[in-house]
Amino acid sequence: MWQRLKKHQFLFEELVKRDFKKKYKRTVLGMAWSILSPLLTLLVMRLVFTQFFGRDTPHYTTYLFCGNLIFSYFRESSNEGMSCLLGNSKIFSKVNVPKYLFLFSKNVQTLINFGLTLCVFFLFCVIDNITFTWKFIFLLYPIACLVVFSLGIGLILSALFIFFRDIRYLWTVFLRLLSYLSAIFYTIDQYSKMGQYAFYLNPIYVFIRYFRKIVIEATIPTLEFHLLLLFYTAAAFGLGCWMYVKYNHKFLYYV
Template sequence: MIARDIKIKYRRSVLGVLWTLLNPLCMMIVLSVVFSNIFKFDIENFPLYILSGQLIFNFFSDATTSSMSSIVSSASLIKKVYVPKYLFVLSHIFSSFINLMASFTALLLVMMATRTELHWTTLLAPVPLLLLVLFSLGVGLVLAAVTVKFRDIMHLYSVFITALMYLTPVIYPMAMLPEWLTGFVMLNPITNIVLMFRNVMLYNTFFGWRSLFVAVVETGIMLMIGFWVFYKNQDNFILNL
C-alpha cells in the first residue's frame, strides 16, 4: 500500500520521486526571498530556518490529510476482503514518512552547500521526528474514523490546517510575537516539536528535558485518543462506506 501511494503520487511525472527533494527546496527559495527581503526577518541562516520548519509542518499536514481519507478511499477493498483497518492509516503515515526523509536529506544538502557546521546534536534529530510521526498517527487515526461518518471534515480540515500553519513558527521568529500570542502559539503541539528540531539541527543545543517531557506527554495522549476513537468506530465503518 505504501508503494502504491508513492506510485500514484508521482505517476506520469518526469522527475518522479525527485520531487520529494525539489519541492521543499523550491518552497525554501520562494519563502526566503519573500520574507528576508519584503518582511525583513533578520534571522541567521534564514533559508535553513524556513526549511527546518517546513520539514516538520509539511509532514504533519501531508500525513494527517492523507490519513483522513484513507478509509473512505479504500472502501472497495474493505468491502471485499478483511484487512486490519488501521493498516490503511499506517500506510499513508509511512508514505508521508518517506517524503519526510527526503526533506531531511534536502535540509542536510543545503546545510553542506551553505557550509553550515553540523554539530553532534544533529544525532538527536530522530527524537523530535519520531515524536512527530507518532503524534501525526494519533491525529490521523481520529480523522480517519470521524471522516467515514462525517465527510464534511475533509473540507473543514483544509481550513484548520491553514490556520494551524500561521500558529506554528515556520516562517516567523517567536521573538517577534507579543507575549500573549507567544503563549497561545506554544499551546500548539507542533510548535514544541519545531523548536526541538531547530535546536538540535541549527543551534547546537539540547532541546531540554521539559520540552521533551511535554512532547512525550502530548504524543502519548494523542496516540491513546487516536487508537481509542478508531477501535471504537471501526466495526461501523462498513455501514457508512
C-alpha cells in the first residue's frame, strides 16, 4: 500500500491541494472556520448544558471540549470519506490508480483541521486550570488509533455509498444517535455498572474517555483499555480494506 502511495505521490499531493481549495472557496475566513466551527459548537453546548449537566462536573468546559473534539473529527472524516469515490469517479474510471488514494487525501485535510483544533483545546486546558503532566504524551496513542479507525470507517462507507446512495441519509441519523450515546455533554455516573460497561461498546466513547482520563483525571488507562481501543481500530480498518479488495473491480460498474 505505502509503495503504491509513494508511486502516486504527485497525484496524492494534488488531490490534497484541490480539496483544500474547494472547501474554503469563496469564504472570507477560509481555514479559520476549521477552528471557529468547533468553538462555536462548544459555546452553544456549554450555554445549553451547563445548567443541566455541568454543575457537579469538574472542568466541565474541558470535559465538553474532549467529547466535541473527538466526535467532530470522526463526523467530518466519515462524511468527507463517504463520497470520495463517487466524487472522483471521473478520474479512476479513466486512469488506473489506487482508489483508496482519494480517501486518504480527504483525511489529510480533516487531520490538519483536527490538529488546529487540538492546539486550541490545549489553550482551553490552560484557561481551565488543567495541570499539564508528562502523561499527556499518551494522547498520541488514541489520536493515532482515531485516525486509522476513521480511515477504516471511511473505506467502509465509501464502498457502500457506491452501491447504496441511501447510506448518506442513514449515516446522518446514525451520527445523531451516536452523539447522544457518546456521553459528550453528560457523565455516565448515574447509570448502573452494567449500564456504564455498555458505553464501551461504542468506540467513539472509548476514544473520548481516554482523552478525559489523561487530561482531566491525570491517569493512564489500563492495558485492557489500550487493547480495546486497538481492537476497534484494527476491526474497522481491516473490514474497510477487505471491502476494497473484494469489491474494487465492481466500483466502475456503479459510478
